Amino acid sequence: MLRTLVCAMAMTVASLAGDPARAADLPHIVILATGGTIAGAADPRSGLGYNAGAISADALIASVPGISAHARLSAEQISAIGSQDMSEEVWLKLAARIDALDKTADVAGIVITHGTDTLEETALFLDLATRTDKPVVLVGAMRPATAVSADGPRNLLEAVMVAASPQARGRGALVVLNDTIHGARDVTKTDTVSVQTFRSPNFGPVGGVSPDRVVFYAAPASRQSFPSKGGPLPQVEIVYAYAGVDARPVEAARAAGARGIVLAGVGDGNASKATIAALQAAAKAGVVVVRSSRTGAGPVLRNIELNDDELGFVAAAFYNPAKARVLLQLLLANGVTAPDKVQAAFLPTP
Missing domain, CATH: 3.40.50.1170 (L-asparaginase, N-terminal domain)
Structure with missing residues (x-):
């Protein structure tokens, strides 16, 4: 050949x-x-x-x-x-x-x-x-x-x-x-x-x-741009939700130095009470937390199953967990850390 x-x-x-x-x-x-x-x-x-x-x-x-x-x-x-x-x-x-x-x-x-x-x-x-x-x-x-x-x-x-x-x-x-x-x-x-x-x-x-x-099939869609800056990207980890998951994956991500955590949640970006509590603690400590879904399709929108405003979370909209991680890395690399600013990037206004 x-x-x-x-x-x-x-x-x-x-x-x-x-x-x-x-x-x-x-x-x-x-x-x-x-x-x-x-x-x-x-x-x-x-x-x-x-x-x-x-x-x-x-x-x-x-x-x-x-x-x-x-x-x-x-x-x-x-x-x-x-x-x-x-x-x-x-x-x-x-x-x-x-x-x-x-x-x-x-x-x-x-x-x-x-x-x-x-x-x-x-x-x-x-x-x-x-x-x-x-x-x-x-x-x-x-x-x-x-x-x-x-x-x-x-x-x-x-x-x-x-x-x-x-x-x-x-x-x-x-x-x-x-x-x-x-x-x-x-x-x-x-x-x-x-x-x-x-x-x-x-x-x-x-x-x-x-x-x-x-x-x-259609005209080009609008694009967002977050330059890579040419240096190492901030560490962002994905935590996977499953039956029986507790706080340990979130705690391990924080111990490893993650600046951001993406939840690959069940359903509409949800997880066990222990996991959500650990994520809330991470958000209060300055880690950016994004809720996504492991289901493969459909949006994760704000304040549906969870109170994102109260918890300090970001909803991933149509980004799957792996892609939510990529976008969050680039946002953090560009100094975008406030949850409301991060949220705007995941679900920009048309």
């Missing part, structure tokens, strides 16, 4: 060299590779085993027939990891590179190859932490590059098509898989193996990709 990818890469380069005038007219898309299943190679440990990030960005590009008809491509390897190992360090590298490419006139858009497990968190971070109007498109795959019917090549082609589309400008970070375009705020992984794993449960997808065109 790797030999086939290398041969295909040579053919792609040759086709571009054969028609330099046509290539010069195409938009320049930069691919920032981080690893993930889309760059995975088979491993003999099991019939379905693979190692994430084993194939280079250039080889990925070379594996996609016809991709050179849509854009002039260049690739940079930011990391080569599975997305379960995605870190704030890589996030900051990506944000810095996007900011630099935003200032590069020749670059029309950016594609980021990424594992699917934490793709939604990276997408939201980049949506909030960068300000470029150029398309930033994250793409992954559920099957490794060496698998039968690998979905990565098609997904990468569609991601390039979206990044090259003028309609994608000003929409913030987008996620493209399986012919579907999602916005960073709502998209989430919903299935362990299905190629249709990514869905936007509250607002639906923002567009789609067919073999010959990119279609968006």
Whole structure:
């Protein structure tokens, strides 16, 4: 398979060299590779085993027939990891590179190859932490590059098509898989193996990709911006609610130095009396507490099951726990700590 990818890469380069005038007219898309299943190679440990990030960005590009008809491509390897190992360090590298490419006139858009497990968190971070109007498109795959019917090549082609589309400008970070375009705020992984794993449960997808065109269903939505500042992000922990949970997870988060705690609550962002009491004590001590829900869809709104005004909590609205953590980290990094100001960021006035 790797030999086939290398041969295909040579053919792609040759086709571009054969028609330099046509290539010069195409938009320049930069691919920032981080690893993930889309760059995975088979491993003999099991019939379905693979190692994430084993194939280079250039080889990925070379594996996609016809991709050179849509854009002039260049690739940079930011990391080569599975997305379960995605870190704030890589996030900051990506944000810095996007900011630099935003200032590069020749670059029309950016594609980021990424594992699917934490793709939604990276997408939201980049949506909030960068300000470029150029398309930033994250793409992954559920099957490794060496698998039968690998979905990565098609997904990468569609991601390039979206990044090259003028309609994608000003929409913030987008996620493209399986012919579907999602916005960073709502998209989430919903299935362990299905190629249709990514869905936007509250607002639906923002567009789609067919073999010959990119279609968006509505005008770009308004965006918030909270720059990363380039330094380490404040520590925010997620506390998961379950039957029988007590105060210990909250106390452990505080002991570890958390400046913020996100509750992955049952139902409408609720938890046991012991957990809520511990969270209230944390809020009184200056820790920012955000109530979210583990259910997967629907909003957590203020003062429904709990009195947020009295407890000093913030309601996460439509942000799931993992995304609520990302937004809270960026708010804290920008000095936004007052509960009313944090609440305004989670549920901004239209």
